[in-house]
Amino acid sequence: MQTKAVVINQYGGKDQLEEATVTLPELGGKQVLVSVDATSINPIDWKLREGYLAQMFPWDFPIILGWDVAGTIEEVGHDVTEWKVGDRIFARPDTTRFGTYAEHTIVDEHLLAPLPKGVSANEAAAVPLAGLTAYQALFDHGHVTEGQKVLIHAGAGGVGTYAIQLAKAKGAYVYTTASEKNHELLKSLGADEVIDYRSTDFRDVAKEVDMVLDTMGGDVQKNSMDILKEGGYLISILSIEDEDKAKEKGIHAKAVWLDTNGKQLKELGDLMEEGKLKSVVGETFPLTRQGIYDAHALSETHHAVGKIVIEKA
DSSP, X not given: OEEEEEEESSSSSGGGEEEEEEEOOOOOTTEEEEEEEEXXXXXXXXXXXXXXXXXXXXXXXXXXXXXXXXXXXXXXXXTOOSOOXXXXXXXXXXXXXXXXXXXXXXXXXXXXXXXXXXXOHHHHHTSHHHHHHHHIIIIIISOOOTTOEXXXXXXXXXXXXXXXXXXXXXXXXXXXXXXXXXXXXXXHTTOSEEEETTTOOGGGTOOSEEEEEESSOHHHHHXXXXXXXXXXXXXXSSOOSOHHHHHHTTOEEEEOOOOOOXXXXXXXXXXXXXXXXXXXXXXXXXXXXXXXXXXXXXXXTTOOOXXXXXXXX
């Protein structure tokens, strides 16, 4: 099966992005072929494009980036039992060199979730990678429960906007950091206190916190240890830079990497149907070479609000 895609043929800057026709692998017995309606941008996309993850993913070129998808099943493998042609789905596929910046992509059956009712493909495509990261950081690793206090850094980002809503839906008290222009948005998502990181030290506001979700690293991460309760959790999507300080303060500090999980994604979809979770789509670009180029440029600023979505051109 051949598909049109935006690919890279070598590592480097945004100018390495180009349109191409790519031959996809043969469909496995427990896989489906998805016609892509929308995908979204995550920092892993351009970090991989730059070559920062080349040792982790030693792939041949061409590489199709992108690991979020919403679309329609066009073909099913001979062992697929739960899904059929025409089903509307969203997914975080396995991380392979055949990603989702394409008209078609292949997804393992167990990673699929039904497109939530009343939710557009663009809104659904924004969820998988960022939403699952937030979910797993909060609950699988941070063990957040009702009544606890949580600090979510960079609340206006992709992971942050989902994390605020998920923590609130669990019954936690939510602090978050953001520039002043995003305060109203984050309060509308459920944040109890929004801290302007430009004018206020978050340590002066948040005290005796049970869990911190770190997306920043550096001094932000180190200073976060000062406000955690003994036995609290510092969960980072980067790396833990001062493990000695964490041990000294009796903090569980852990760097996490997303696990693909279709069941958890269905839980997120159910929350969307119930009106307890929504996607904040800050910008939308077409699935073209220029569209991806512009989307990467925006993501690289680290100041995009919510998610950047790519829709079928």
